[in-house]
Amino acid sequence: MVNNHKDLIGSYFLDAWRLSSKASADVEMEEEEEAPMELDTLNSSGGFSVVLSDKLTVQYPSVNLHGHDVGVVQANRPAPLKRLVYYFEIFVKNAGAKGQIAIGFTCEGFNKRRQPGWEANTYGYHGDDGLLYRGQGKGEAFGPTFTAGDTVGGGINYASQEFFFTKNGAVVGTVCKDVKGPLFPTIAVHSQNEEVSVNFGKEPFVFDLKAFEAQERAKQQIMIEKLSLPQNVSYGIVRSYLLHYGYEDTLKLFDMASRGTVPSMLAQENGFNEQDDTYALNQRKTFRQLIRSGKIDDAFGKLCDWYPQIVQVDSLKYYIMDGTSVTCFLLHCQKFIELVRDGKLEEAVAHGRNEFEIFFKLAEYDDLIKDCAALLAYEQPQKSSVGYLLEDTQREIVADNVNAMILSTNPNIKDSQDCLHSYLERLLKQLTVCYLQRRSLNGDQGEAFHLHAVLNSSKKG
Amino acid sequence: MSLFWFVIRQLEEIEAMATSKKVITREEWEKKLNDVKIRKEDMNKLVMNFLVTEGYVDAAEKFRMESGTEPDIDLATITDRMAVKKAVQCGNVEDAIEKVNDLNPEILDTNPQLFFHLQQQRLIELIRNGKVEEALEFAQEELAPRGEENQSFLEELERTVALLAFEDVTNCPVGELLDISQRLKTASEVNAAILTSQSHEKDPKxxxxxxxxxxxxxxxxxxxxxxxxxxxxxxxxxxxxx
Known part of the structure; x- marks a missing residue:
């Protein structure tokens, strides 16, 4: 086993620690794109309309004379892309003299004296005739007219690449989105005393957006569910997961229960690498049990007996962050955490002084040691910001690290990836990257895949 | 334009399309894979969800201990659910119906199709065991009235009773009803209905x-x-x- 592989294992688990220190929502959810918040008051048209000081209401105070004195206002930002659906609503407070109100989406350089839909790359649903305009002066039959008292919404469905419009909470119609580039939510007023207010999501929508999104997702899901899987593939992946992480007792019961129901052919198929899969299985189970029950000294002792190469480092080598020193580091930290858990603070301090000093010289460990030490500062550390250290997941990370290091001593293993990632993890990573890549080749439009969100989605199927 | 040039044009276009595909090398791809962080506890949840939904109750219980992952359903209910499933798989449909009703009488009350399929399975088992008279009586008294409510039930009933008309049922056109797969189908339908009644997804994720x-x-x-x-x-x- 080349040392380099062990180093990869080490840094992987330090990352895993950092990952678990953050709230799950922060890590998985990508940075929220900036969405429109208010109307653009800087570049709105040359005085035909007035945006009130709430920056959400537009009025048309004067008398309109021709087709080039429309009062058009765009949102302050384009519609965000990295989601399934973008949506906003307007409420018509006053339909004015002619009710020439429009809602739609327009491109960046749009001429703001014209109705949305009259110019190329703009789309507008017009209140006075209920027609949809897309890039031409001539509209097409679309939906009902709308006037004072109506709430009208405009949305972009990134999955189907369509615009859709709603009136008083019901979808009126959809139209193909054949334009690329940023699109701004846009409203237009064009006759005296018209007044429209816009809701970019600060207030609840009249339209049930959540239900609409769920429906769109379900449509996609139905398509996906039609695909077929090789027989028993899920079963095999679960089995390999239990093997990989050394959940030996679960595996035994799993095998016992599936005897007879799952064709034995599966076992034969995987027979050729079975031996590697069960490598040190019983020992790996033992270490996991010890670490999970907080018996770090025992785990350390057994490692020294069985796998000295994993934990024995001459002091000079501590200066290098390698796989071995990471394993030692994680075990020392866990020992410290267990002492704090048991309320043995003095012992914890003594242990920390003995063991941490050497790691402090490396920047890689710095933040993690600080987190451990911070446990001492709280009377109820489990409720503090470093309380995550006292949770089960922290023990699991240490146990997983030892598991991976033992796997790396298997002379038949060629790639550190095999020690680190179960088949399940590799498939989930592939799935995530495929979604991300597809989105980035699609002008950044659409949702990403988040395992965490899938797992916590509604329970009823 | 001659056909020859037309074909050449087409070929060029196809080639252009092919080359316009973005190529992502293994190295680039692996870097992207490395940037993706999958939480261990989420994978554990996924595995637990599989064990629970597929009814591996002992394994689920052990996995809870070995990994600290909490199941998203009361494990005791899995045992009951599996007992029902097993009863159907073994052909003890009456037993299964009783067990479902013990679990939650609403399941069959609110699910006429499932109830019909269970009764149909019961009929199949009677026929399988050569209890012709009993089968006829059961079909007429229990199943036929339900068939009046629903045309598709009636068709199913007729199809099942047709089994009685053949001496060699294994080679008859409706012989598949006697196949083990029919039991499995009914068993998985009951399984799904119980899961749904426990507000749990009927399929693993x-x-x-x-x-x-x-x-x-x-x-x-x-x-x-x-x-x-x-x-x-x-x-x-x-x-x-x-």
Whole structure:
């Protein structure tokens, strides 16, 4: 086993620690794109309309004379892309003299004296005739007219690449989105005393957006569910997961229960690498049990007996962050955490002084040691910001690290990836990257895949 | 334009389309894979969800201890659910119906189709065991009235009773009803109904995620050549085919 592989294992688990220190929502959810918040008051048209000081209401105070004195206002930002659906609503407070109100989406350089839909790359649903305009002066039959008292919404469905419009909470119609580039939510007023207010999501929508999104997702899901899987593939992946992480007792019961129901052919198929899969299985189970029950000294002792190469480092080598020193580091930290858990603070301090000093010289460990030490500062550390250290997941990370290091001593293993990632993890990573890549080749439009969100989605199927 | 030049044009276009596909090398792809962080506890949840939904109750219990993962359902209910499933699989349909009603009488009350399928299975078992008289009586008294409510039930009933008309049922046109797969079908229908009544998804999440992977790869194929995973069972990354 080349040392380099062990180093990869080490840094992987330090990352895993950092990952678990953050709230799950922060890590998985990508940075929220900036969405429109208010109307653009800087570049709105040359005085035909007035945006009130709430920056959400537009009025048309004067008398309109021709087709080039429309009062058009765009949102302050384009519609965000990295989601399934973008949506906003307007409420018509006053339909004015002619009710020439429009809602739609327009491109960046749009001429703001014209109705949305009259110019190329703009789309507008017009209140006075209920027609949809897309890039031409001539509209097409679309939906009902709308006037004072109506709430009208405009949305972009990134999955189907369509615009859709709603009136008083019901979808009126959809139209193909054949334009690329940023699109701004846009409203237009064009006759005296018209007044429209816009809701970019600060207030609840009249339209049930959540239900609409769920429906769109379900449509996609139905398509996906039609695909077929090789027989028993899920079963095999679960089995390999239990093997990989050394959940030996679960595996035994799993095998016992599936005897007879799952064709034995599966076992034969995987027979050729079975031996590697069960490598040190019983020992790996033992270490996991010890670490999970907080018996770090025992785990350390057994490692020294069985796998000295994993934990024995001459002091000079501590200066290098390698796989071995990471394993030692994680075990020392866990020992410290267990002492704090048991309320043995003095012992914890003594242990920390003995063991941490050497790691402090490396920047890689710095933040993690600080987190451990911070446990001492709280009377109820489990409720503090470093309380995550006292949770089960922290023990699991240490146990997983030892598991991976033992796997790396298997002379038949060629790639550190095999020690680190179960088949399940590799498939989930592939799935995530495929979604991300597809989105980035699609002008950044659409949702990403988040395992965490899938797992916590509604329970009823 | 002659046909020859037309074909050449077409070929050129196809080639242009092929080359316009973005090629992502293995190295680039692996870097992207490394940037993705999957939480261990989420994977544990996924595995637990599989064990629970598929009814591996002992394994689920042990997995809870070995991994600290909490199941998303009361494990005791799995035992009951599996007992029902097993009863159907063994042909003890009456027993299964009783057990379902012990679990929650609403399940069959609110699910006439499921109830019909269970009764149909009961009829099949009677026929299988050569209890012709009993089968006829059961069909007429229990099943026929239900058939009046629903045309598709009636058709199913007629199809099942047809089993009685053949001496060699294994080779008759409706012989598949006697197949073990019919029991499994009914068993999985009951299983799903019980899960739904416990506000739990009737299918495990893992197979859906694997299907999503197949789908996502197919979608991405249209736009790029990249390292695929063709064999889900070994999760092997293949070199991009260019």
């Amino acid at each position: 893992l197979p859906s995620l694997l299907k999503m992977l197949i789908w996502a790869q197919n979608q991405l194929d249209e736009k790029a050549a990249y390292p695929r995973i063709n064999d889900l069972a070994t999760a092997t990354l293949e070199d991009p085919s260019v």
